[in-house]
Amino acid sequence: MHKSLSIYRRKLSHVCNLKPYKDTRWLMPNGNPTGLFVYNCVADQKVPVILSDPHIGTWYSCGPTVYDSAHIGHASCYVKLDIVQRILKSFFNIKLVTAMGITDIDDKIIKKGIETKTDFRTIAKQYEYEFWLDMSNLNIEKPSIITRVSEHIGSIEQFIKKIINSEMAYVTSDGSVYFDTSKFSSYGKLHKMQESGEPLDDFKKNKMDFALWKGKKPGEPSWPVSWGEGRPGWHIECSAMVSKVFGSQLDFHAGGVDLQFPHHENEEAQSCAFHNTLQWANYWIHVGHLHVKGDAKMSKSLRNTISISELLEKYSADTFRMACLMSNYRYPMEFSDQMMETAEQTLKNFKFFFKDVCVYVNNSNIQNGDYNDKLLDDLQKVEHQNLKFLKSDFDTASCINNLSNFISNTNKIIKADNNEYYPVPMILIADYVTTVLLNLGLTLKESKQDNVSGSIIDTLVDFRHTVRLNALTRKDKDLLNACDVVRDKLKAIKVQVNDSNQSSSWVYTR
Structure with missing residues (x-):
């Protein structure tokens, strides 16, 4: 070594x-x-x-x-x-x-x-x-x-033949072949406490012995081999x-x-x-x-x-x-509508974030952009933490939770009602989060039908946003109520709208 x-x-x-x-x-x-x-x-x-x-x-x-x-x-x-x-x-x-x-x-x-x-x-x-x-x-x-x-x-056949020749397996009178576990001292290394093996029959020497080959039975498909006709046992196939x-x-x-x-x-x-x-x-x-x-x-x-x-x-x-x-790959996962709704909401939060960043960086206000070192430092920390999580037995649950918290904190800056404007860090953050999710196998895509209807919804949400801002300025409760009705009707057809003073974004909820 x-x-x-x-x-x-x-x-x-x-x-x-x-x-x-x-x-x-x-x-x-x-x-x-x-x-x-x-x-x-x-x-x-x-x-x-x-x-x-x-x-x-x-x-x-x-x-x-x-x-x-x-x-x-x-x-x-x-x-x-x-x-x-x-x-x-x-x-x-x-x-x-x-x-x-x-x-x-x-x-x-x-x-x-x-x-x-x-x-x-x-x-x-x-x-x-x-x-x-x-x-x-x-x-x-x-x-x-x-x-x-x-x-x-x-x-x-060749695999079984070699094990038979090494006397680690034996052929029985019905043309089956069994692995002799009594001759393999390490048997049980993956599962320390075996209470039972395959059932004993008239041909097996030991309870834990298992079939490498099953002798031919009437009416079943079979293949001829050097020790008799039959078909493979389950375990030998993969090996x-x-x-x-x-x-x-x-x-x-x-x-x-x-x-x-x-x-x-x-x-x-x-x-x-x-x-x-x-x-x-x-x-x-x-x-x-x-x-x-x-x-x-x-x-x-x-x-x-x-x-x-x-x-x-x-x-x-x-x-x-x-x-x-959002679960650990090694542990049981309980399927329920509640579990799926939680996953769906988490996915929506990411999609909202990407749309909000797009609106934010294309802001037509006159202020100049800045880098914001703290945002860039936070991004670097999140990258380091996520790599650490994935190195430790593929801990995706911690990785997703870390990303969710990160976009939540970043969203506070996007939604802040002030003149701060950080387009470069926001693009870098959105690009990193998108890359991680895509690398984990998410597509983040809508269907072709959704893309067609999406342009119509874009127009409606933009119009509603303009009306809503006007109503807020005038403190027009009737108009605000009308905007709420539009939002609720969109939600009924699986379109969720997220409002802020700067913009309104939306995602499909199905």
Whole structure:
């Protein structure tokens, strides 16, 4: 190990009050520190992100099992993973190569095919197409590489064969293959207390053993392999596909927290056995569940799901993303109209701010502009604080709160009834806030239909503002009441007006 890296690690443990790594089963990678810290379930603490190349990272996400439509529980997971990926790329200049696995052969897909009398491949293609359409509508970036189980049977066979040859797996009389957990001393590193494994059957040696390959059953699709006919087990799919794409070492492996055990635990075990290494994935990213009030989580089995198309009929993709940004990616998020309304109001506040800045800097008054060093100093502090938040396990909630407070304080200067005029700092502030929000995946756009009607609303709001100022000067209560009626009617059609002495601005509230 390089001497400077050894010194860095000792300082890191002292400054950040980290547990000694020798007492955990997480191994700090050799390479280049990025300055980022991320929670790792193996170490059970935030650990430094160290990459072989400080500007190149590999990332694999467990994708959907395509047997049904995706719901907003899936959406919250993939939106949050998209946010984390964008942070790595946009804020820390990491060239992230992303891959996602699609499970297109599985018990649930086979069952759906039998129930609907449809070929399993048709079922899988239909729901995969729908999934990518949903992801696009949520402004989730498509992965660089997409791997489908049905297209990698050969790689899966070779992967299993090597584990069998190393005597870490055994073939049973029905043509199935099981991983022998009793021969893997590190089993349980991701999830320390397993109370149960896959059910015991007539073929398994140990309760915690899991299927790498399932022997052929009547009426089910199967593929011929050297030890018999059948199909892949669930866990082996990701390991074989990731290894084919990224080799023996993976930087980031991501999915919902429900995948931590048994799926990710089993992936890590069989991949370490295949590559003869102590650690396969360096950083596990697990996203908390989306809950419906009163339920443990949103799931099809509980019949409490809301489809992504249903969500987008009521709220914009930006509003849902803002709700995700205002929560911690690792913890559960409770879905409710109140939560969405809070996110929508936060988004509106930013949009109001951008419009108010535009009006402010185009002020036709005769006073000369000034730089205002305090505003520029405050901007620099906010930039530094937000980078610090994002470095600490992608703390977007603190980042959004910090931005909200900043624009609120800046707005007081914009709305102040005096002759102060600071166009340059205001533009720099608006540009910074816009850049951060765009880099987090918000679009900040209105629809084409909204853009057409927007010009009409602009004219109406400007006219109302002129009338309102005239009424204030004359203290004409009837005219002021008429202005209030116009404002309330606009609100009824989802247009909110924000008044000040200098100007009136508006935003859509849907």
